[in-house]
Amino acid sequence: QLLTPFQYLLSGIYLTRYILYSRHELLLFEALQEGLEEEMERDLRVCVMGEDVGHYGGSYKVTKGLAKKFGDLRVLDTPIAENSFTGMGIGAAMTGLRPVVEGMNMGFLLLAFNQISNNCGMLHYTSGGQFTIPIVIRGPGGVGRQLGAEHSQRLESYFQSIPGIQMVACSTPYNAKGLMKAAIRSENPVILFEHVLLYNLKERIPDEDYICNLEEAEMVRPGEHVTILTYSRMRYHVMQAAKTLVNKGYDPEVIDIRSLKPFDLYTIGNSVKKTHRVLIVEECMRTGGIGASLIAAITKNFNDYLDAPIMCLSSQDVPTPYAGTLEEVTVVQPAQIVTAVEQLCQ
Amino acid sequence: KISTQPFSLNPTSPTSHDRPLVSPVPTSLFLGSTRKLRLSSSSKLNLHRRPGTVVAVSDVVKQKKSKSTHSLLITKEEGLELYEDMILGRAFEDMCAQMYYRGKMFGFVHLYNGQEAVSTGFIKLLKQQDSVVSTYRDHVHALSKRVPARAVMSELFGKTTGCCRGQGGSMHMFSREHNLLGGFAFIGEGIPVATGAAFTSKYKREVLKEADCDHVTLAFFGDGTCNNGQFFECLNMAALWKLPIVFVVENNLWAIGMSHLRATSDPQIYKKGPAFGMPGIHVDGMDVLKVREVAKEAIGRARRGEGPTLVECETYRFRGHSLADPDELRDPAEKAHYAARDPITALKKYLIENSLASEADLKAIDKKIDEVVEDAVEFADESPVPSQSQLLENVFADPKGFGIGPDGRYRCEDPKFTEGTAHV
Numbered sequence: 001q002l003l004t005p006f007q008y009l010l011s012g013i014y015l016t017r018y019i020l021y022s023r024h025e026l027l028l029f030e031a032l033q034e035g036l037e038e039e040m041e042r043d044l045r046v047c048v049m050g051e052d053v054g055h056y057g058g059s060y061k062v063t064k065g066l067a068k069k070f071g072d073l074r075v076l077d078t079p080i081a082e083n084s085f086t087g088m089g090i091g092a093a094m095t096g097l098r099p100v101v102e103g104m105n106m107g108f109l110l111l112a113f114n115q116i117s118n119n120c121g122m123l124h125y126t127s128g129g130q131f132t133i134p135i136v137i138r139g140p141g142g143v144g145r146q147l148g149a150e151h152s153q154r155l156e157s158y159f160q161s162i163p164g165i166q167m168v169a170c171s172t173p174y175n176a177k178g179l180m181k182a183a184i185r186s187e188n189p190v191i192l193f194e195h196v197l198l199y200n201l202k203e204r205i206p207d208e209d210y211i212c213n214l215e216e217a218e219m220v221r222p223g224e225h226v227t228i229l230t231y232s233r234m235r236y237h238v239m240q241a242a243k244t245l246v247n248k249g250y251d252p253e254v255i256d257i258r259s260l261k262p263f264d265l266y267t268i269g270n271s272v273k274k275t276h277r278v279l280i281v282e283e284c285m286r287t288g289g290i291g292a293s294l295i296a297a298i299t300k301n302f303n304d305y306l307d308a309p310i311m312c313l314s315s316q317d318v319p320t321p322y323a324g325t326l327e328e329v330t331v332v333q334p335a336q337i338v339t340a341v342e343q344l345c346q
Numbered sequence: 347k348i349s350t351q352p353f354s355l356n357p358t359s360p361t362s363h364d365r366p367l368v369s370p371v372p373t374s375l376f377l378g379s380t381r382k383l384r385l386s387s388s389s390k391l392n393l394h395r396r397p398g399t400v401v402a403v404s405d406v407v408k409q410k411k412s413k414s415t416h417s418l419l420i421t422k423e424e425g426l427e428l429y430e431d432m433i434l435g436r437a438f439e440d441m442c443a444q445m446y447y448r449g450k451m452f453g454f455v456h457l458y459n460g461q462e463a464v465s466t467g468f469i470k471l472l473k474q475q476d477s478v479v480s481t482y483r484d485h486v487h488a489l490s491k492r493v494p495a496r497a498v499m500s501e502l503f504g505k506t507t508g509c510c511r512g513q514g515g516s517m518h519m520f521s522r523e524h525n526l527l528g529g530f531a532f533i534g535e536g537i538p539v540a541t542g543a544a545f546t547s548k549y550k551r552e553v554l555k556e557a558d559c560d561h562v563t564l565a566f567f568g569d570g571t572c573n574n575g576q577f578f579e580c581l582n583m584a585a586l587w588k589l590p591i592v593f594v595v596e597n598n599l600w601a602i603g604m605s606h607l608r609a610t611s612d613p614q615i616y617k618k619g620p621a622f623g624m625p626g627i628h629v630d631g632m633d634v635l636k637v638r639e640v641a642k643e644a645i646g647r648a649r650r651g652e653g654p655t656l657v658e659c660e661t662y663r664f665r666g667h668s669l670a671d672p673d674e675l676r677d678p679a680e681k682a683h684y685a686a687r688d689p690i691t692a693l694k695k696y697l698i699e700n701s702l703a704s705e706a707d708l709k710a711i712d713k714k715i716d717e718v719v720e721d722a723v724e725f726a727d728e729s730p731v732p733s734q735s736q737l738l739e740n741v742f743a744d745p746k747g748f749g750i751g752p753d754g755r756y757r758c759e760d761p762k763f764t765e766g767t768a769h770v
Binding site: 115 | 376377477479508509510511512513514515518520521522527528529530531532535537538539540541542543544545546547548549550552553554575576579580582583586739740741742743744746747748749750751752753754756757
């Protein structure tokens with residue numbers, strides 16, 4: 001049977017949308033891998049270094065298949081020497097390559113703090129601008145499922161003071177791929193924070209080439225009553241709390257700040273000017289965390305627009321316990337977010 | 347289960363005919379150690395199987411000399427070049443001391459007096475594209491690598507015309523043009539950077555297919571660094587991947603006030619090379635010709651793709667650790683012993699005795715260098731100090747990294763940014 005003209009029109013529209021906005025579905029770690037692979041194809045100078053990134057395919061499968069495709073030198077399996085192979089990545093970046101250094105767990109990068117702070121952040125400055133360090137340092141961090149204290153660290157708070165580096169945190173397959181590509185293409189050293197529990201998130205992402213701006217925040221849910229600033233895994237706790245809040249009649253605006261250093265004060269500022277109430281929900285510790293810096297930045301720039309003191313929900317200042325019940329109360333849970341918003345809006 | 351012999355390494359020499367011109371799919375290269383894993387412990391140490399032979403080079407050089415009295419180690423031109431470089435290093439460092447006490451430079455200044463043979467012996471064999479990495483005692487490494495004396499002196503005075511625009515200082519000498527990759531204040535942190543530069547050289551040859559890329563990297567560091575983890579980690583990685591790097595230990599026996607013998611369980615540093623699968627060589631670092639002979643072999647090895655070498659140079663610093671060091675712990679007898687082995691005096695004697703140069707030639711060089719150093723000081727004196735506008739430049743290669751301000755514009759677009767007064 002022939003289709004009616006209306007059905008022809010509808011199928012034409014769907015076909016056009018499919019062609020123009022064609023997408024494919026994948027998991028977050030596959031999105032990271034796709035971004036990395038595309039950049040490695042695009043530029044021969046991009047290489048990967050880290051423990052078990054090559055033959056093993058990465059302990060979180062982000063580099064799976066890349067060693068077979070690009071060879072052992074471009075996807076380099078390093079010995080367990082974080083400080084030295086991060087330094088090696090920096091030396092390679094200074095001499096023309098674009099390395100992506102993987103910390104098997106972000107916590108291991110504490111061993112590379114010397115190189116990240118002294119060389120990664122400083123060499124462009126102390127060399128008077130002669131050497132650029134287009135390195136990307138990435139890896140999974142954050143509190144997982146009973147991984148123990150040392151494997152549950154949040155290094156964004158430790159690295160945030162280092163001048164000369166940028167820090168971004170991905171939270172969806174879309175921004176994971178986009179931030180990975182942008183970080184690789186950037187001439188600055190970028191630390192890309194991934195989260196252990198977000199690697200299996202599924203999303204449909206565009207087929208065409210795209211990047212996410214490293215310095216911009218992401219508007220997750222526009223609203224009127226309160227600004228909730230968050231990043232990484234806490235975004236999902238916030239969105240879960242947002243459902244409850246909407247049912248209770250609140251209209252929260254949720255922003256995933258994405259860029260942990262520097263802060264996107266434009267997006268954040270516009271939101272503060274609209275809602276006059278700010279809640280920060282983060283996974284790092286209260287002391288010296290990203291939230292602490294964010295409070296300082298907002299207070300400094302937008303104090304006149306605030307109707308209430310900024311509230312910040314952070315993880316407890318304790319080493320993450322192994323026991324599941326204790327670990328659960330170490331990080332911020334959706335119920336606490338709901339209570340905080342209710343308190344803020346009183 | 348006994349581990350099988352891994353695949354033989356693909357020859358890395360550029361003239362190999364086995365390598366196809368274009369290989370989209372990499373052949374199965376084994377990137378790793380080719381040493382056998384011996385599971386049965388052998389009580390007899392078979393010395394012939396050891397990959398790295400430890401040689402006291404002074405013996406080798408003596409042998410060469412005795413074979414034929416007519417063959418000299420250097421030509422006249424080379425001799426004069428070496429002499430000029432060492433005199434430049436010495437005169438420059440002496441001038442630094444003067445300028446420091448006159449209040450023209452500040453902070454930590456570490457002088458190289460007495461160690462010139464190592465810098466000259468090694469760096470004068472390099473091409474411009476070869477890289478040098480040093481620690482804080484880096485003025486003379488910079489000068490040997492042909493960074494202009496003017497640029498180094500200006501940097502020490504903290505002027506904009508310095509090699510790092512006055513932003514680095516004594517301990518952070520960099521030159522992109524001459525491939526001097528620093529200048530590091532923390533000991534040991536330059537060694538991984540040098541390993542990275544060597545890795546780039548190998549990568550350029552094997553991945554980017556620049557077949558004639560044989561750039562070598564030299565990493566200079568001291569005896570104190572040889573107890574640091576980064577040293578051992580990099581020895582391992584360099585030997586594992588056969589990186590074109592030479593690790594040069596400037597063993598001057600003292601790490602500030604810590605004697606090498608009080609800090610190290612086995613003070614013979616060259617022995618640590620074979621433990622990682624590379625040759626370890628000990629050389630008299632007060633004799634520039636001996637150092638040069640060893641350097642030729644080590645750099646040649648790296649260029650041919652045979653891997654790294656560890657060279658320990660026994661040397662001595664005539665001055666204290668830095669200009670702030672009272673230098674009270676060192677025995678005057680030890681100082682006198684090494685002062686008698688001054689590398690410059692030794693080379694001068696060699697040149698004159700072997701009729702390679704006359705006193706007049708050498709005096710002319712002395713005078714020329716004096717003028718160069720004076721000129722450098724004058725230039726540095728007259729150069730401008732950095733203005734505040736320079737403060738925020740060079741923090742990021744891409745200044746968008748300072749982020750987006752409350753007004754929606756990038757901070758670096760703020761007019762105050764170029765004045766150095768913007769909030770970032």
